[in-house]
Amino acid sequence: MKTIVVKEHILKANARAAAENRAGFGRARLTVVNLIGSPGSGKTALLERLATHSEVRFGVLEGDPETSLDAARIERAGVPVVQIVTKGTCHLDASMVHRAVQELPLEGLRFLFIENVGNLVCPASFDLGETARVVVLSTPEGEDKPLKYPGVFTSARAVVLNKIDLIPHLSFDLDRAVETLATVVPRTPVFPLSCVTGAGFDGFVEWLVELADRIMGPVAGPPPTGADV
Amino acid sequence: MKTIVVKEHILKANARAAAENRAGFGRARLTVVNLIGSPGSGKTALLERLATHSEVRFGVLEGDPETSLDAARIERAGVPVVQIVTKGTCHLDASMVHRAVQELPLEGLRFLFIENVGNLVCPASFDLGETARVVVLSTPEGEDKPLKYPGVFTSARAVVLNKIDLIPHLSFDLDRAVETLATVVPRTPVFPLSCVTGAGFDGFVEWLVELADRIMGPVAGPPPTGADV
Numbered sequence: 001m002k003t004i005v006v007k008e009h010i011l012k013a014n015a016r017a018a019a020e021n022r023a024g025f026g027r028a029r030l031t032v033v034n035l036i037g038s039p040g041s042g043k044t045a046l047l048e049r050l051a052t053h054s055e056v057r058f059g060v061l062e063g064d065p066e067t068s069l070d071a072a073r074i075e076r077a078g079v080p081v082v083q084i085v086t087k088g089t090c091h092l093d094a095s096m097v098h099r100a101v102q103e104l105p106l107e108g109l110r111f112l113f114i115e116n117v118g119n120l121v122c123p124a125s126f127d128l129g130e131t132a133r134v135v136v137l138s139t140p141e142g143e144d145k146p147l148k149y150p151g152v153f154t155s156a157r158a159v160v161l162n163k164i165d166l167i168p169h170l171s172f173d174l175d176r177a178v179e180t181l182a183t184v185v186p187r188t189p190v191f192p193l194s195c196v197t198g199a200g201f202d203g204f205v206e207w208l209v210e211l212a213d214r215i216m217g218p219v220a221g222p223p224p225t226g227a228d229v
Numbered sequence: 230m231k232t233i234v235v236k237e238h239i240l241k242a243n244a245r246a247a248a249e250n251r252a253g254f255g256r257a258r259l260t261v262v263n264l265i266g267s268p269g270s271g272k273t274a275l276l277e278r279l280a281t282h283s284e285v286r287f288g289v290l291e292g293d294p295e296t297s298l299d300a301a302r303i304e305r306a307g308v309p310v311v312q313i314v315t316k317g318t319c320h321l322d323a324s325m326v327h328r329a330v331q332e333l334p335l336e337g338l339r340f341l342f343i344e345n346v347g348n349l350v351c352p353a354s355f356d357l358g359e360t361a362r363v364v365v366l367s368t369p370e371g372e373d374k375p376l377k378y379p380g381v382f383t384s385a386r387a388v389v390l391n392k393i394d395l396i397p398h399l400s401f402d403l404d405r406a407v408e409t410l411a412t413v414v415p416r417t418p419v420f421p422l423s424c425v426t427g428a429g430f431d432g433f434v435e436w437l438v439e440l441a442d443r444i445m446g447p448v449a450g451p452p453p454t455g456a457d458v
Contacts, residue, residue, distance in 0.1 A: 038267045038269060038370075039267045039349050039370055039377070039378065040367070040374060065380070066376065066379055067373070067376050069377065090350035118377070118378075119319070120268050121294060121346065122319050122348075122351065138369065140392065141268055142269050144298050147296050148347070149268065149294055149295070151317050163369065166399075196400075
């Protein structure tokens with residue numbers, strides 16, 4: 001019982017910090033995406049490919065148990081980025097995001113992507129104050145993951161099905177994967193794409209822009225200034 | 230602080246249960262392998278391929294947040310198996326293993342494989358009473374995972390580098406992956422292999438048999454009976 005009480009305490013404190021983040025993101029007119037997926041599902045590659053789409057001006061917070069390897073990749077793509085090293089912790093929480101975003105120059109950005117720790121379980125429990133969660137699932141992981149790890153999928157606003165370029169070399173059935181997702185998250189859009197070839201990527205970018213238009217209104221006038229997240 | 234104390238309490242209780250498991254596994258002369266890896270790294274495929282090697286008579290405990298899909302696969306391979314559904318928990322613990330192993334007929338088995346929840350972070354903190362941990366890393370995950378998730382790799386007795394058959398289709402450098410592993414775990418054997426083609430698999434099987442010979446002694450006389458784990 002003690003454990004459960006402490007877990008509730010942690011999640012309540014996180015919910016307060018997430019609400020503060022959310023209010024700050026709103027004032028900054030930022031659409032914030034919490035990217036969740038297994039290690040190696042292609043979350044960083046997704047952001048690298050996104051950097052070639054000028055209609056999505058974005059910054060990145062990178063979460064990893066150790067190293068700033070991913071932040072270095074994002075920086076090479078010309079995107080403002082801050083690395084959060086969790087020192088072995090299995091997820092990001094709202095207070096980590098709050099501290100890191102202070103270091104990020106937000107002026108002129110429309111989106112903030114938060115790349116969570118590679119993990120299909122724990123990140124699902126922690127609201128970061130994001131606008132939307134996107135789960136990145138990759139074809140080599142197999143079609144069955146939404147059934148085995150439903151929690152993270154049911155919390156997602158969209159699912160990216162990455163690495164479709166590898167399908168000819170795998171025993172992976174794209175139709176079956178989409179059907180499986182439909183049984184777990186019937187109303188969630190699924191974007192089969194490849195961050196290597198770019199196939200299917202435009203549809204995901206359109207969805208992102210529509211999301212920002214719906215949440216923050218279409219871009220008009222000068223970019224927001226004085227972001228005070 | 231409260232959180233840390235409770236975490237210590239949980240880990241101490243787990244360590245007691247793990248010690249009991251370990252004693253029971255020793256009485257049953259079982260070599261127990263805790264398989265850890267990302268979702269979709271190929272842990273179940275490894276066990277399916279292992280079932281074709283008659284020198285490794287084994288049973289399986291399957292851990293997943295939901296479903297008994299993996300247990301069904303192992304059963305189809307003709308191997309005794311019990312599914313542990315963690316109901317969303319991100320790792321197996323020693324008490325889950327204790328309860329599940331009661332349901333498994335251990336007579337005549339030399340090995341028990343415990344397939345942990347797909348997760349490169351949390352399972353590293355929980356001793357199950359195993360003889361050895363083996364981490365399964367797959368080529369589509371990239372070469373950098375040992376640097377980002379060092380905890381699980383430093384706790385492993387061996388690393389399986391799975392899906393080498395996909396290397397021609399990936400920007401994955403096997404030499405660099407092995408070098409990266411050598412910087413994180415310089416004394417840990419690494420087995421590049423493919424569970425699809427079988428390439429490299431014999432070396433891993435030899436290592437398993439040697440491990441069992443070293444820990445439990447070579448097979449001699451009748452198989453152990455009256456396993457009382």
